[in-house]
Amino acid sequence: MQLNGHRIRTVARKEWYHILYDFRTLFILFLMPVVQLIMLGYALNLEIKRVDLAVLDYARSPESTHLVNTFKGSPFFHPFPYDGSAANMDHLFKTHQAHAAMIVPSDFDRQQQRENDISVQFLIDASDANRATLIQNYCNRIIAEYNQNNTMSLSSLFDLRSTIYFNPDQKSAYFFVPGIIAMILIMISTLLTSITIAREKEFGTIEQILVSPIQSQEIIIGKVLPYIALAIMEASFILLLGMIIFDVPFRGNVILLMMLTTLYIITALCLGLLISTQAKTQQIAMMMAITLTLLPTLMLSGLIFPIASMPRILQWITYLVPARYYLLIIRGIMLKGSGGGQLLEPILLLGWFTLFFFIAAIRRMNTTLER
Amino acid sequence: MKSPDIIVKTENLTRQFGRFTAVNQVSIRINRGEIFGFLGANGAGKTTLIRMLCGLLKPSSGEATVAGLDIKRESEKIKQKIGYMSQHFSLYNDLTVKENIEFYAGIYGLNRKQIFQKQNEISKQLQMEPYLDSRTSDLPLGLKQRLALATALLHNPPILFLDEPTSGVDPRARRSFWELIYQKAAQGTTIFVTTHFIDESEYCHRLSIMDNGRMIAIDTPESMKKRYKKKSMQEVFGFLIREKGI
Ligand SMILES: Nc1ncnc2c1ncn2[C@@H]1O[C@H](COP(=O)(O)OP(=O)(O)O)[C@@H](O)[C@H]1O
Ligand SMILES: [Mg+2]
Numbered sequence: 001m002q003l004n005g006h007r008i009r010t011v012a013r014k015e016w017y018h019i020l021y022d023f024r025t026l027f028i029l030f031l032m033p034v035v036q037l038i039m040l041g042y043a044l045n046l047e048i049k050r051v052d053l054a055v056l057d058y059a060r061s062p063e064s065t066h067l068v069n070t071f072k073g074s075p076f077f078h079p080f081p082y083d084g085s086a087a088n089m090d091h092l093f094k095t096h097q098a099h100a101a102m103i104v105p106s107d108f109d110r111q112q113q114r115e116n117d118i119s120v121q122f123l124i125d126a127s128d129a130n131r132a133t134l135i136q137n138y139c140n141r142i143i144a145e146y147n148q149n150n151t152m153s154l155s156s157l158f159d160l161r162s163t164i165y166f167n168p169d170q171k172s173a174y175f176f177v178p179g180i181i182a183m184i185l186i187m188i189s190t191l192l193t194s195i196t197i198a199r200e201k202e203f204g205t206i207e208q209i210l211v212s213p214i215q216s217q218e219i220i221i222g223k224v225l226p227y228i229a230l231a232i233m234e235a236s237f238i239l240l241l242g243m244i245i246f247d248v249p250f251r252g253n254v255i256l257l258m259m260l261t262t263l264y265i266i267t268a269l270c271l272g273l274l275i276s277t278q279a280k281t282q283q284i285a286m287m288m289a290i291t292l293t294l295l296p297t298l299m300l301s302g303l304i305f306p307i308a309s310m311p312r313i314l315q316w317i318t319y320l321v322p323a324r325y326y327l328l329i330i331r332g333i334m335l336k337g338s339g340g341g342q343l344l345e346p347i348l349l350l351g352w353f354t355l356f357f358f359i360a361a362i363r364r365m366n367t368t369l370e371r
Numbered sequence: 372m373k374s375p376d377i378i379v380k381t382e383n384l385t386r387q388f389g390r391f392t393a394v395n396q397v398s399i400r401i402n403r404g405e406i407f408g409f410l411g412a413n414g415a416g417k418t419t420l421i422r423m424l425c426g427l428l429k430p431s432s433g434e435a436t437v438a439g440l441d442i443k444r445e446s447e448k449i450k451q452k453i454g455y456m457s458q459h460f461s462l463y464n465d466l467t468v469k470e471n472i473e474f475y476a477g478i479y480g481l482n483r484k485q486i487f488q489k490q491n492e493i494s495k496q497l498q499m500e501p502y503l504d505s506r507t508s509d510l511p512l513g514l515k516q517r518l519a520l521a522t523a524l525l526h527n528p529p530i531l532f533l534d535e536p537t538s539g540v541d542p543r544a545r546r547s548f549w550e551l552i553y554q555k556a557a558q559g560t561t562i563f564v565t566t567h568f569i570d571e572s573e574y575c576h577r578l579s580i581m582d583n584g585r586m587i588a589i590d591t592p593e594s595m596k597k598r599y600k601k602k603s604m605q606e607v608f609g610f611l612i613r614e615k616g617i
Contacts, residue, residue: 004480006477006480006482007477007478007480009477010473010474010477010478011474011477011478013473013474013477014463014466014470014473014474014477017465017466017470018463018465018466021465021466022465203459203460203463203464204457204458204459204460204461205459205461205462205463207422207425207427207455207457207459207461208455208457208461208475208523209478210426210427211425211426211427211450211453211455212450212475212478212479213447213450213451213478213479213480214478
């Protein structure tokens with residue numbers, strides 16, 4: 001692959017002029033993420049106001065009443081006694097009479113005296129996986145509170161080991177903000193470049209470029225460079241916004257995150273260019289860019305639905321969604337403070353995608369006009 | 372076999388789109404320094420032929436060489452030798468005149484100094500100093516076309532392909548455009564120009580008439596008029612389409 005730096009700079013400069021002269025797009029570019037971030041951020045930020053908790057108290061002892069009262073004392077739980085059988089519990093969930101149920105065994109007191117495992121069963125409606133996780137977290141907190149206040153026997157602390165089938169991750173609500181950032185970044189970056197070649201096709205300028213000695217790799221590199229600069233500005237802007245508005249903690253290394261964000265952006269920009277070589281018009285290009293980024297990222301990257309709880313086939317498909325890797329990276333760095341070494345696998349896989357889209361765009365560039 | 376004076380040569384050049392034949396077995400020879408015209412109604416196949424010669428489209432069958440280079444195997448080398456002005460307006464409307472020149476000169480590898488020289492040269496030749504920093508969209512159409520021609524010539528190609536360069540331009544602007552073409556031809560540039568204006572065919576040294584992908588006549592305008600005993604190219608064209616057209 002031989003490259004002529006002068007020709008690459010020529011293309012890059014020209015793209016930069018296009019960007020600068022198009023104020024409207026620039027404006028939308030910086031406004032759209034603000035709107036999306038705020039809307040999605042609040043939409044996904046499930047503040048649970050009221051959890052109806054059905055209580056099946058087989059023990060009916062002072063201790064079990066004490067446990068129920070602890071739940072009553074919480075602003076989230078509205079416990080109500082349930083007299084039906086445990087087997088009919090799912091009926092309660094289906095009719096939305098309860099979001100969770102607690103079953104206190106008849107030997108609750110005896111168990112406490114034996115000073116070992118005490119089992120109280122919780123059933124949580126996990127049709128909304130995230131809500132279920134939150135409910136589980138709240139239950140944990142209240143059980144901890146009960147344990148502390150339990151004067152009966154200090155050693156008989158019990159811990160909650162409920163099994164949630166649909167959402168094994170322990171999540172908190174702000175977990176979503178990095179995900180939303182990942183989604184906005186890939187969508188906007190892909191959109192940005194998706195129209196660039198399609199526009200040249202619409203206006204016929206592409207022929208003028210293709211009859212010149214410029215190589216397709218020079219066109220692709222020249223076109224991607226100015227958008228990298230633009231997208232990095234955009235990314236810093238969104239990251240800051242997310243941290244300020246939603247109070248997302250930042251535990252890791254800023255430089256590492258920016259470097260990997262740049263890699264992610266380049267992946268998206270190259271995908272956009274690949275789309276652009278295929279689309280005949282700007283409109284088709286934009287449709288393709290949105291279709292290929294928005295839904296897959298929303299549904300299959302682990303942003304909302306945990307990958308581990310997806311059907312096997314969907315789990316395999318998620319490997320094709322670049323946001324999946326970036327999500328691990330951004331959550332890792334922002335929330336856990338992970339370093340590059342711990343994130344090696346997603347980084348390498350994301351890198352492969354970048355390379356793949358880059359080479360594919362160059363190859364398709366050669367055949368853009370052939371029919 | 373290859374005469375050094377023949378700079379474009381096609382042999383039964385054919386292009387099909389599906390089952391439709393846009394260019395049907397066209398064989399031509401164009402001499403160095405000629406202004407060669409291609410006359411034909413819309414859809415005759417002029418653009419398809421030019422795009423094949425410029426390496427933008429692969430022929431379905433047949434052979435062609437441009438500047439002695441094979442269009443199938445040596446299209447990369449051909450690119451240095453040709454200038455092309457497509458039938459669409461080929462400048463960027465949102466960029467200024469200077470920026471357009473800078474871009475097209477840059478992709479042909481001209482350096483900063485050469486680009487600067489070209490900008491001056493063009494602005495003098497086309498008398499467009501006041502426009503250099505205006506957006507290209509603000510230029511009068513005739514001037515735009517001449518600027519597009521100038522950008523196609525930035526790298527001094529020995530062969531120039533012009534696809535309906537004067538469509539949509541008023542008669543006066545068309546005349547000044549043809550003056551530029553003559554200037555270039557006088558400097559030895561071979562010019563291959565398509566048109567659907569019959570009067571423009573008189574400006575060409577030699578002319579080929581196309582209809583439905585086939586070439587139905589090739590000669591100088593004078594010989595054509597003499598041979599078919601017509602007073603104007605208008606009548607020759609009408610006669611040929613009736614007699615030989617499909
Ligand atoms: N890419 C294409 N796909 C299908 N048909 C095409 C394509 N390009 C041109 N044609 C058809 O080929 C014929 C000749 O077109 P063209 O070469 O553009 O004619 P002209 O330039 O003389 O007006 C037209 O009927 C046109 O519809
Ligand atoms: Mg045409």
